[in-house]
Amino acid sequence: MGVSGTPRSVIQVSGIRKTYGTTVAVSEVSFEVSEGEVFGLIGPNGAGKTTTMECVEGVRRPDRGDISILGLNPFRDVYQVQNRIGVQLQQAQLQKRIKVWEAVDLWASLYSKSVDAARLLEQLGLADSRNAWFMTLSGGQKQRLFIALALINDPEVVFLDELTTGLDPQSRRAIWDLVRGIRDRGKTVFMITHLMEEAERLCDRVAIIEHGKIIDMGRPEELVGRHCPARTVVLATANALAEERFRAIPQVETVVRQGSQFTIRGLGEEFVSEVIQCLSENRIRVTDFRTMLPNLEDVFLKLTGHSIRD
Amino acid sequence: MLHGLWKLTWLEIKIFLREPLGAFGSIILPVLVFVVVGRFMGGRLPSRSIATSEFVRVGLPVFVSVLIALSGVLSLVTIVSIYREGGILKRLRATPLRPQTILTAHVLVKLVLTAVTMALSVLAGKRYYPINMDVPIFGFTMALLISTWSILSIGFVIASIVPTARFAQPIGAAILYPMIALSGLFVPLPSLPPALQALARVLPLTYAVSLLQGILKGEAWWAHRGDVAALTLVFVICTALSAKVFRWE
Ligand SMILES: Nc1ncnc2c1ncn2[C@@H]1O[C@H](COP(=O)(O)OP(=O)(O)O)[C@@H](O)[C@H]1O
Ligand SMILES: [Mg+2]
Numbered sequence: 001m002g003v004s005g006t007p008r009s010v011i012q013v014s015g016i017r018k019t020y021g022t023t024v025a026v027s028e029v030s031f032e033v034s035e036g037e038v039f040g041l042i043g044p045n046g047a048g049k050t051t052t053m054e055c056v057e058g059v060r061r062p063d064r065g066d067i068s069i070l071g072l073n074p075f076r077d078v079y080q081v082q083n084r085i086g087v088q089l090q091q092a093q094l095q096k097r098i099k100v101w102e103a104v105d106l107w108a109s110l111y112s113k114s115v116d117a118a119r120l121l122e123q124l125g126l127a128d129s130r131n132a133w134f135m136t137l138s139g140g141q142k143q144r145l146f147i148a149l150a151l152i153n154d155p156e157v158v159f160l161d162e163l164t165t166g167l168d169p170q171s172r173r174a175i176w177d178l179v180r181g182i183r184d185r186g187k188t189v190f191m192i193t194h195l196m197e198e199a200e201r202l203c204d205r206v207a208i209i210e211h212g213k214i215i216d217m218g219r220p221e222e223l224v225g226r227h228c229p230a231r232t233v234v235l236a237t238a239n240a241l242a243e244e245r246f247r248a249i250p251q252v253e254t255v256v257r258q259g260s261q262f263t264i265r266g267l268g269e270e271f272v273s274e275v276i277q278c279l280s281e282n283r284i285r286v287t288d289f290r291t292m293l294p295n296l297e298d299v300f301l302k303l304t305g306h307s308i309r310d
Numbered sequence: 311m312l313h314g315l316w317k318l319t320w321l322e323i324k325i326f327l328r329e330p331l332g333a334f335g336s337i338i339l340p341v342l343v344f345v346v347v348g349r350f351m352g353g354r355l356p357s358r359s360i361a362t363s364e365f366v367r368v369g370l371p372v373f374v375s376v377l378i379a380l381s382g383v384l385s386l387v388t389i390v391s392i393y394r395e396g397g398i399l400k401r402l403r404a405t406p407l408r409p410q411t412i413l414t415a416h417v418l419v420k421l422v423l424t425a426v427t428m429a430l431s432v433l434a435g436k437r438y439y440p441i442n443m444d445v446p447i448f449g450f451t452m453a454l455l456i457s458t459w460s461i462l463s464i465g466f467v468i469a470s471i472v473p474t475a476r477f478a479q480p481i482g483a484a485i486l487y488p489m490i491a492l493s494g495l496f497v498p499l500p501s502l503p504p505a506l507q508a509l510a511r512v513l514p515l516t517y518a519v520s521l522l523q524g525i526l527k528g529e530a531w532w533a534h535r536g537d538v539a540a541l542t543l544v545f546v547i548c549t550a551l552s553a554k555v556f557r558w559e
Contacts, residue, residue, distance in 0.1 A: 079406045083406045095325050106317055110405050
């Protein structure tokens, strides 16, 4: 926290652009990340997420635009920046026959400070594999090793690029817990994902990026409220007067009836409460009641006209 | 610059020796070839004509040394391209390690392996060789290290241009091995046609062979200052070139 009580901004990106030959990978991207927050860059494959992140890490140089991280310039002060951040790259590998402890030990020696390596391996569930070669590790173990390498220097900002892509749901959940643990230790996390569920569960704030441009940014619930304000209640009742009553609720837009099942769509935060109030005031007995809230997936569809997986 | 260099070098040596053919291919095999060929030729020709004895005494050790150096360079080209393709170079770069440190570590690994192989060959030669050799071990090893260092810098240029790791070995071999034919090792330079002579003079291996043969015969370093200068020039040019064209990913 800064002096004023508002969170300090640790990453500032303004107007960066990066092209590969004739491909414009990133254009006019600007955003800020505050201390202690989990910021997510979400978007389909090829949207320019990795390029953007690598520019902030100092691994890649944008053609245009300014980047500041921890008050430093990631190109001029690249070694100082590297010393204070932790990085997990998309699709990175290590030497096939390097042992887990050797990798962690090498990394620990490269930074001006390091956390206790044995404890870190313990926390990440790698203590039993410390003598295993990298090539013999499972996908989940490799990712946990990369997390260990990203945390070995007790970094102020952690970069995670598609951490759970290619993992089974169980390993994915385990990794999510680890990321929450990183956040709980007060670290700033800048992550990339193309899984909307992952973004919703982990990120305080997300930026949606497509074709190299940020198309919107905000807290997940904020984005949902802004772009997909419609709520849906699905309920079942035998009450003959129900349909009429539902149509009388001010926020209701449509009511669709299929036998005893009603699908009621409406707008606004209050909509679901209004439906419940209507049920209780009119003593309508229901045998089923579900709400369907839109999520980032729907926001993405609304903004781009296609699903993120296409 | 030195930050992390020794640790990385030592680690890369260990990793290399863990490879299925690592120690065997780079250390044991060259020593075996040296001893077996030397014994065979020495035993077959008990008359020891001048030419044979000259080849066994000077040509063969230099030939084997050049092979050791070239296999080191090829292995460097292969490792660098595999590391690049797997994103290992990129991962190492996203640390406070300097880029030069990462590459220097690989050069040191190859130099150490070359020196060890050389030392073992010479010891084996002393023990098993038909002709009693009086080898300037230290000087010769130095000459080999200088030659290897210089050719390794060519390796980085090759590693920069090979499209994928699969092609690293064949492309590297196609560039490096033909140099042996023109190096003066088997055919004396003056007996070559002028065009090939001119070509031989721009190939670094020619100077490496001249240096190695001279030092092995007991000639003075001063007499070979031209060779050392040429090898240094190759190193400087190739290092500058690969600093420009080297691809990390
Ligand atoms: N090294 C590169 N050379 C050429 N094109 C690249 C390179 N890296 C990325 N690209 C291209 O830039 C665009 C953005 O890529 P990237 O940032 O990796 O997207 P994302 O991480 O969102 O999938 C893609 O069209 C990709 O093909
Ligand atoms: Mg990516």
